[in-house]
């Protein structure tokens with residue numbers, strides 16, 4: 001019986017390295033950091049061991065560690081002192097994110113700051129836009145001007161990439177126009193347009209103190225059952241001028257990452273979200289899995305699915321693993 005000898009290409013480490021198809025690089029990583037407006041805080045998030053809420057006055061230390069490890073992309077999430085109905089803290093020039101961005105860019109000009117453009121961390125009701133009092137739902141068109149203001153203030157603070165995560169219809173078009181009119185024609189938009197209404201965001205909502213106080217986000221985030229809907233979102237965002245596309249969450253949505261990769265030529269970003277981090281950490285801390293091997297296998301799976309970049313809370317750990325040279 002004649003058959004194929006696949007094992008020929010697996011015979012030694014050198015052979016396996018030679019035929020390896022997928023790599024992860026430090027340049028692929030974007031590291032999210034939670035910045036809290038109150039002073040002198042470095043508080044571990046109980047559901048995300050190893051991840052902290054960090055005050056602005058302690059942020060430099062964290063940035064230095066990340067930078068020295070080789071991270072060149074960060075994303076800030078803000079925990080403001082005050083919240084209100086329209087999320088004012090998101091778009092004031094001395095808002096927490098604006099201050100964190102200025103600090104990061106002044107210390108590390110070549111560190112790319114990705115700004116998450118959303119209102120949910122700044123609204124007292126925890127939704128991503130303003131609430132229509134009659135329907136108790138998020139008012140799409142009334143939220144857009146506030147999101148434009150947020151994006152412009154983030155760009156003015158020095159953000160290199162605007163990443164709108166609010167899931168309002170038309171956000172890419174409106175923010176693009178707003179940025180252009182304000183003179184930021186060269187600031188790219190990394191759209192979170194394919195964002196599912198996922199329970200994997202649970203730990204993030206503790207970390208960013210942004211859980212909705214009523215209802216849920218199902219009227220603006222996508223149904224996890226849907227695939228064609230992702231194509232519709234992708235089509236709109238491409239028409240509206242997005243430069244990069246995020247798929248979020250990542251691990252339960254690898255099929256969607258592959259679909260996006262196969263249907264567009266722009267860079268694709270996987271958001272390895274909080275719940276994915278927490279599950280892996282919990283199992284690792286229990287000694288049930290090998291953390292390093294599992295994390296790297298997860299990262300490679302996102303890249304193999306077609307992601308060019310990965311937003312992940314594991315970024316610092318991954319740099320340490322890569323430094324050992326084993327991957």
Ligand code: PBG
Nearest residue numbers: 118120165200201204273274275
């Ligand atoms: C919204 C935003 C969320 C996340 C990133 N941006 C929360 C949400 O939509 O509820 C979640 C990220 C994560 O879970 O790691 N500003």
